[in-house]
Amino acid sequence: MGAALPPAPARADGDPASDTLVFTNAYLPAKAPSKAEVAALESEIAAVYGAGDRIKVAVIAARYDLGAIPSLFGKPAAYARFAGEELYGVYVGPLLIVMPDGYGIYDGGRSTAAEAAVLATLPKPGSRAPDELTRAATTAISTLLARAALTSRDILPPFVELTRARAEGKVLTIRYFLSDDSGRAAATLELRRGKALLVTAKVPAHPTDVNRQDTGQLDLPAGVAPAGTRACVEGTDPSGNTSRSCLAVSVER
Numbered sequence: 356m357g358a359a360l361p362p363a364p365a366r367a368d369g370d371p372a373s374d375t376l377v378f379t380n381a382y383l384p385a386k387a388p389s390k391a392e393v394a395a396l397e398s399e400i401a402a403v404y405g406a407g408d409r410i411k412v413a414v415i416a417a418r419y420d421l422g423a424i425p426s427l428f429g430k431p432a433a434y435a436r437f438a439g440e441e442l443y444g445v446y447v448g449p450l451l452i453v454m455p456d457g458y459g460i461y462d463g464g465r466s467t468a469a470e471a472a473v474l475a476t477l478p479k480p481g482s483r484a485p486d487e488l489t490r491a492a493t494t495a496i497s498t499l500l501a502r503a504a505l506t507s508r509d510i511l512p513p514f515v516e517l518t519r520a521r522a523e524g525k526v527l528t529i530r531y532f533l534s535d536d537s538g539r540a541a542a543t544l545e546l547r548r549g550k551a552l553l554v555t556a557k558v559p560a561h562p563t564d565v566n567r568q569d570t571g572q573l574d575l576p577a578g579v580a581p582a583g584t585r586a587c588v589e590g591t592d593p594s595g596n597t598s599r600s601c602l603a604v605s606v607e608r
Contacts, residue, residue, distance in 0.1 A: 369423035372413040373441035384416035388485035408505040409448035431459030512598040513590035522581035523607035534565040545587040
């Protein structure tokens with residue numbers, strides 16, 4: 356998505372799963388599972404977000420799925436913490452790790468007692484076969500959701516970056532990135548001169564995508580000259596967390 360990436364994880368260490376989970380909700384083994392198992396996992400993850408909860412999952416089948424940290428293979432709890440800390444700048448919520456040896460869960464350093472109690476009732480996958488591990492991940496997520504174990508307070512504000520604000524005639528076009536770890540956010544578009552609010556428009560809550568740039572337009576009222584103004588975008592997630600990005604307006608001559 357070019358230069359407008361969310362804040363990078365604190366450490367760059369060649370860990371494929373945490374790198375992938377910046378942009379998506381599931382990491383799958385390098386030796387790919389079947390399309391049917393992937394579809395089932397994606398459907399279960401979508402059900403979690405549809406219920407207003409959050410989850411990310413990494414399915415780890417072999418040491419090479421851990422890149423530069425193969426020593427954590429067979430240690431799902433330790434790896435869950437490691438990967439969760441890597442993702443802290445872009446995601447704070449339940450992170451599920453599935454390995455042949457069992458399950459790990461991490462949630463930004465907060466208690467995962469409810470999730471761990473549910474996972475303890477599940478049999479260990481016991482296999483390195485990608486299909487079986489992916490199926491175990493789907494079952495684990497389904498069980499966590501059914502037992503209401505994924506309730507996790509959303510504390511991370513949306514990622515917002517305004518990349519273009521250009522006035523042409525009586526129309527201001529704004530381009531921006533907006534994403535949130537809940538998968539949804541609303542936006543408020545503004546035109547300001549100093550502290551004075553000149554024009555504003557609301558964009559209702561909608562699905563967000565870290566890889567997609569959004570475009571909004573504001574009609575400039577008569578008597579409002581865009582020179583010397585700035586545009587702002589404020590993102591608001593379903594929990595009320597907010598963040599802003601502003602940029603000087605350029606005027607098309």
